[in-house]
Amino acid sequence: RKEVEQDPGPFNVPEGATVAFNCTYSNSASQSFFWYRQDCRKEPKLLMSVYSSGNEDGRFTAQLNRASQYISLLIRDSKLSDSATYLCVVNMYSSASKIIFGSGTRLSIRP
């Protein structure tokens, strides 16, 4: 089983739609979680951290479910500029700062 699994998509949705991504992780001792965004042929950039209580940043909401070992990202009122690949990231402190990426979910927003 992969340490971090993510639906590869692609997701193709109209502008204004709400879209959700999920990501599961295998190591229950994992300590911190993030969502990154990657544009074509660029390095990934941090979108948001994921906190146990859930957190929101504008149109983006991230949630963590430790019992089921998954994290989610919800994008509301999607914009054309949201088109990118979204990567979930898990920091496995139990393995001395080993940081693992999911395979990424491609999102395309159509006008």
Next chain:
Amino acid sequence: SQTIHQWPATLVQPVGSPLSLECTVEGTSNPNLYWYRQAAGRGLQLLFYSVGIGQISSEVPQNLSASRPQDRQFILSSKKLLLSDSGFYLCAWSVLGELFFGEGSRLTVL
């Protein structure tokens, strides 16, 4: 402020040739350092990470190696490149689990 430099940005190498990618971080001490590789259309694969000078953890040994000769310097090497080594190589440093990436090195092995 902290910055990370990675070079070269682009390189084309023949099969069997050696490789050296270098990464340096400025503005921080004792960072955790990482090398990732991204094949075309794929996710980021963790290759090596380091929590200190001379301390290297290998995830995908194969024909690649990494070294950390100084606190803020991380080097990725190969003695003989394979076609499958082509990809986008990213160096990163981390604080509290958040990663900060260099601009990447795009390697094409012919």
